[in-house]
Every structure is written in structure tokens, then in C-alpha cells.
Amino acid sequence: MLGKTYDTQVCSIARALELVGERWSILIIRDALFARVTRFGDFQHNLGIATNVLAARLDAFVNSGVMVREGSADYVLTAKGQALATALIALTEWGDEWAAPGEPPILYRHASCGQPVAAKVVCDECGVIDPGEVKVKIGPGMPAEYVAARRGGQRATA
Structure with a gap:
């Protein structure tokens, strides 16, 4: 969807960008998640996106699950799509702090009680922590050749 791949990147962020890293994609997912939009015509009307671009993005979402x-005209998020809610809430919070010209234009609330919700970095042991306290560790999905290249003194991109 981005017009290029990130084959040289050993990173789940890069993989996610392949699926949802284009601005129209994020806005389509936003409308599906939070405005409950499902119809092609409603996405097109709400976003002002060209129909060919919208069709391509929706087809890609269907193909990727x-x-x-x-x-004939409804596109519904799967569990995989709904799981993007936390990422979009986090992106909204970042935008409210660093990109918005004033007060937040949208507030996220818990449907059951009406209280604010937020994306947080949480440690299983300590609870909510400062993102600056997060460190990166090689995981089980890291290719052995990448680990070997790092140990051999070569610098690889994670």
C-alpha cells in the first residue's frame, strides 16, 4: 500500500506500516472504529477521498484481514482491525499534545461509565510507567542471521 516494502527492516512497526501506514488508511480505520462507518459511500463522503483510492485501500484491508x-457495499472491521483502536487512541493523544493548535477536538470516553480513556505504557509488574523507561530486547521472532550480523560488529536496522 505504501508503494514500497520494508524488506530490510526486521521490525513489527515496519510490517504494520505496510498494512496501515498511509494517511488515508489510518483515517478509514478511524472512521470505521469510532464513527462506525461501514459503507463505501459514507467513507467517501466523510473523507473526501477519491473513489479509486478508497477502493484500493478497502480492498487491501479485506485482503490483509x-x-x-x-x-455489496459494507466493510466491517475484523478483530485484527478493531485491535488498532489502542494505536489510534495513542496517535490521537500524541497529536493532541504535539500537533493540535488548541484543545483536543475529540475526547475518548468509556462507553459504560463515560470516563476518559487513554493509551498507556504498562508493565505487568509495576503498572503504568513512563515510556522513557522502556528498553528493547531481541525477541524470539528475530532472524538468526540478524543476530549474528549484530554480534559480528555490523550495524543492522531494527
Whole structure:
């Protein structure tokens, strides 16, 4: 969807960008998640996106399992698509602090009680922590050749 791949990147962020890293993609997911938009025409109307671009993005979401097509014009988020809610809330919070010209234009609230919700960095042991306290460790999905290259003194991109 981005017009290029990140084959040289050993990183789940890069993999996620392949699926949802284009601005229209994020806005389509936002509308599906938080405005409950499902119809092609409603996405097009709300976003002002060209129909060919919208069709390509929706097709890519269906092909990657982020959405399923129901009927002739409905696109519904799968569990994979709904799981993007936390990332979008975090991106909104960042935008409110660093990119918005004033007060937040949208507030996220818990549907059951009406209280604010937020994306947080949470340690299983300590609870909410400062993101600056996070360190990176090689995980089980890291290719052996990448680890070997790092140990051999070569600098690889994570």
C-alpha cells in the first residue's frame, strides 16, 4: 500500500506500516472504529477521498484481514482491525499534545461509565510507567542471521 516494502527492516512497526501506514488508511480505520462507518459511500463522503483510492485501500484491508466485506457495499472491521483502536487512541493523544493548535477536538470516553480513556505504557509488574523507561530486547521472532550480523560488529536496522 505504501508503494514500497520494508524488506530490510526486521521490525513489527515496519510490517504494520505496510498494512496501515498511509494517511488515508489510518483515517478509514478511524472512521470505521469510532464513527462506525461501514459503507463505501459514507467513507467517501466523510473523507473526501477519491473513489479509486478508497477502493484500493478497502480492498487491501479485506485482503490483509483487517476488514471483511458484507453485502455489496459494507466493510466491517475484523478483530485484527478493531485491535488498532489502542494505536489510534495513542496517535490521537500524541497529536493532541504535539500537533493540535488548541484543545483536543475529540475526547475518548468509556462507553459504560463515560470516563476518559487513554493509551498507556504498562508493565505487568509495576503498572503504568513512563515510556522513557522502556528498553528493547531481541525477541524470539528475530532472524538468526540478524543476530549474528549484530554480534559480528555490523550495524543492522531494527
